[in-house]
Amino acid sequence: MASSLSRPIAIIAGAGPGTGAAIARRFAQTYPVVLLARSSTSLDPLVQGINQNGGTxxxxxxxxxxPDNMDSTMTQIRNHFGTDMTVAAAIFNVASKFSRTPFLDSGSEFLDSLEATARGSSAFAKAVIPFMLAEAEKSPADQQQQQPQHPPTLIFTGATASLKGGSGLGSFAMSKFAVRALAQSLAREFGPQGLHVAHAIIDGIIDTEQTKDFNRDRPDSKIDPKWIAKSYWFLHTQPRTAFTQELDIRPYGETW
Known part of the structure; x- marks a missing residue:
């Protein structure tokens, strides 16, 4: 049984503008957050903003x-927060490569999205789960000193394509199906150990700078990233008596 009294952390992979940033800001209200992205360009302003607003x-x-890069990253995190560091929440929000290409016109790049996302979600989960299990195994005495105490939660961001493959979106859909399948398998394997694994289907256009010109004539037709973040926090705060494995989020006017 773990006996660490260190403060648990949250890790967000895919912490770019939009959804990732909103998730980071919400979880930073309670935990120190570690933000992962391929480039520091998108990370630096977000990190600076959270730290300036009283977070860590x-x-x-x-x-x-x-996987080797993820192992190295976890070593850096442990060196920064201490060897008894545990993880309260981990979110895989890495975007899949979206490209609408007729299947017969596609080439070797067809499997790129599948390989990147399936490998990424697997490597991320394998790296963080041991630290989440350590959080789940804390003694009641430890938990009382670290209120609020919520079950460690691993969340994967999905999409419309997690449920249905659109025309010309075979590669994208396969990648999203793969992440959903992994989330289900991990939930069944680690749920009995107290780890909450959830998959979120983001069914609609997310309201970001890149989509500001979409659906201008339809108010409230895009998903507010802040509400995605609030939904993820809701998943994290669920007790062990009531875990949600999957939820979907869509605007009122979305066809489904």
């Missing part, structure tokens, strides 16, 4: 698709 954030450029 550490940004680490990381290729989550590379």
């Amino acid at each position: 954030a550490l940004g680490l450029p990381t290729d989550v698709t590379n």
